[in-house]
Amino acid sequence: MSATTIDTATGPGKLEPSAGRQGTFPDAKRLEYAMTSFLQDLGATAALYLEACVHCGQCAEACHYYVQTGDPKYTPIWKIEPLKKAYKRHVGPFSFFYRLLGLKKAVTLAELESWQELIYDSCTMCGRCALVCPMGIDIPSLVLAARHGMQAAGLVPRDLWEPTDRANREGSPLGATKEVLKERIAWVSDEHSVEIPLDRDRADVLVTVSSVEIMKYPTSLAAIAKVMRHVGASWTFRSDGYEATNFGLLAGDRKGQRDATMRLINAAIAVNAKVVILPECGHAYQALRWVGANVYGKALPFRVLHISEFLAQEIRAGRLTLKTDPRSMTFHDPCQVARRGGVSGAPREIFRALGADLREMSRTPGLNWCCGGGGGVITVHHADPLRYRVFHLKMQQVEETGADVLVSSCSNCRLTFDDGQAHFHWDKTAQSLLEIVANNLAETH
Amino acid sequence: MNGASLLDFARGPAFEAALAIMTFGIAWRLAGIFALARSVDRSEPRSRFSGLRGLRIILSRSWPRAEFRERVLEWDIVGYLFHIGYAVAFLGYAPHILLIRNLFGLRWPGLPGGIIAFAAGVSAASLLALLGHRLSSPVLRQLSNFDDYFTWLVTFAPLVTGLMAYYGIGADFQLMLGLHIFSADILFVWLPFGKLMHVILLVFSRGTTGAAYGRRGAPV
Incomplete structure (x- = not known):
């Protein structure tokens, strides 16, 4: 059980702490909102999990933060200690005795503030801990409940709150507004000589996109358009429902999460879509699919459908045919798509169709290590080291x-890989599975 | 209180009270959990019976996945030695079987005393090792509270007093037996209030996660 320690904390990470408070309401109110x-969130399921923990500590052994630092504070179940304390004192079957005898003190605002780094900076909600827990406790769902409380109290790390707030105001966390989307589509369409339909009244398939793709990997817009042209789909992007990333989910902002989800649902209903395709983005899949x-x-x-599910479906139906790409490839399963989303077979069908030499990272597909950028963590710059x-x-x-070749199907993972590659001067660049497919379309039409 | 009166008390009124408190406590704790609101999942399941398939977690989670074994298996094995030894000593010893037969009408053949003593010894040694691990591991020290140590004590006491009574160590037989049964009474009383409740919650917590993950087609 030794923890691996490496000296990698000397990179360009920004060490100054971000302000982690939003709003101007008094401390007592913050605490009240959190409680x-x-x-x-403390319903029967959360209660069952909090009652079932036997303090075995095994979750630490599955957590990349603990494994890499050996610091016990990164033990996953410890990250939700304030939630557990609130449960024991106010909700559990013996809460009356806990209060009467003073066995569980009330959660304080200072505790919540000191737990901010454990709830946000050092948990990607990747879910490996849930797969080692002998009691089967789904710890990420408890972390999400803790984030809801933190957001209600205005205690989200500034770097995560800013894009969340921007998404609430502009419809996109990274400035990928409707106008930007239209410009990008026009440019990419021209650059790659492919039609990219926007705002059609009717379509069988509504395709959505991640703002990371719009801003950082716009080639993916061309890739999806080429694939859709290849399979002959009736599809469109919609400027009233394109942004699939959901920072409300990441920050714990219930209303923001709901609004972002409803934009997609309403757009899909407006075009009478039979299928909504989610982009290469992990939490977007969680937010809409589940x-x-x-x-x-x-x-x-x-x-x-996640885009990889759609591609596999079209391959199975014989509408998507690919040229062979026999290179040796490994696939990084995005946590929220595979481990927590249940999509691990589809990407492997695609690799088989490509004739690629796939080399797995873990015995069970989906059990690979998280890239470390999920759950909004990549936005929190003071947590970079x-x-x-x-x-x-x-x-x-x-x-x-x-x-x-390193391949993934999540643009946030890709962003994390790009950043890590630059930091470590690594020779591997993460490729998009969608773009590999788009580059290998057989010329059948 | 001499040995005979302690023995009478421990296997008489104390035992009956312990079983009553245990039964009531378990019901109270389960009711306290399941009376809380339960949200309905409206998402479309991965496939028709995928949620049910996820329930295999109830058994499969009893052994760590290959990906985790390197880091957790050794202490899992110690945990198993404790649990199996405890179960053999509890369920295999003829006087215990007699007690169970009187309570529930069930019976099965007992094991020789030597095997029982060996199982209890292995269980006690494993418990000591687990306590040492809890005290020396920074992760476990951080997580541990009164429940962890008190539960350890009430679990350990029946093993030690049972072994002492069996080998005639310490006090006279009646007193040792009285202490043994009384320590078991305390164990029964404590069961619903602390982590021992995992013997019951285990199925529910694994099952809840198994159904949810299975619904998604995610690995359990």
Whole structure:
């Protein structure tokens, strides 16, 4: 059980702390809002998890933050200690005795503030901890509940709150407004000689996009357009529902999360879409595929597919045919798509169709290490030195496969890989699975 | 209180009270959990029975996945030695079986005393090792509270007093047996209030996660 320690904390990480408070309401109110939010999330499922923990500490052994630092504060179940304390004191079956005998003190604002780095900076909600827990506790769902409380109290790290707030105001966290989308589409369409439909009234397929793709990897817009042209789909982007990233989910902002989800749902309904395709973005898949119907309040009137699921479906149907790309490749399963989303078979079908020499990172698809950038962590710059330490673990895992090409299907993972590559002067660049497919379309039309 | 009166008390009124408190406590704790609001998941399941398939976690999570074994298996094995030794000593010893038969009408053949003593010894040694691990591991020290140490004590006490009574160590047989049964009474009383409750919650917590992950088609 020794923890690996490496000296990687000397990079260009910005060490000055970000201000981690929003709003101007008094401290007592902050605490009250946090507690109200905690109690809202402490239903039977959370209660069962909090009651079931036997303090075995095994979750630490699955967490990249603990494994890389050996610091016990990164033990996953410890990251939600304030939530657990609130539960024991106010909700649990013996809460009366805890209060009467003073066995559990009330959570304080100072505690919440000191837990901010554990709830936000050092948890990507990647879910490896949930797969080692002998009691089967889904710790990421508890971290999410803790984030809800922190957001209600105005205690989100500034670097994460800013894009969340921007998304609430502009519809996109990274400035990918409707106008920017239109400009990008016009440019990419011209550059790659491919039609990219926008704002059609009717389409079978609504394609959505991540603002990371719009701003950093616009080639992916051409890639999806080429694939859709190849398979002959009736599809469109919609300027009233294109942004699939959901910073509300990451920050713990319930309203922001709901608004972002409803924009997509309403756009899909407006075009009478049968299918909504989510981009190469992990948490976008979580937000719409698994939480969307719960936000909507009923079953969604369309199917929701991650782009890799769509590609695999089209390959199976014989509409998508590919040229062979026999290079040795390894695939980084995005946590929220594979481990927590259930999509691990589809990418492998695509690699088979490409004739690629796939070299797995873990025995069970989806159990690979997280890149360290998920859960909004990549936005929190004062946590960069820590993020590089956990990225080192990912880098080692990739190298151990001996594959020539590193592929993923999450633009946020890709961003994290690009950043880590620059930091460590690594020779591997993460490729997009969608773009590899788009570059290998067989000439059948 | 001499040995005979302690023995009478421990296996008489104290035992009955312990079982009553245990039963009531378990019901109270389960009701306290399951009476809370439960949200309905409206997402479309990965496939029709995928949620049910996820319930295999109830058994499969009893052994760590290959990806985690390097870091957790050794202490899992010690944990298993403790649990198996405890179960053999509890369920295999003829006087215990007699007690269970009187309570529930179930019976099965007992194991020789030597095997019981060996199992109890292995269990006690494993418990000591687990306590040492809890005290020496920074992660476990941080997580541990009164419940962890008190539960350890009430779990350890019946093992030690049972072994002492069996080998005639310490006090006279009646007193040792009285202490043994009384320590078991305390164990039963404590079960619903601390982490021992995992023997019951285990199925529910694993099952809840298994159903949710299975619904998504995610690995459990």
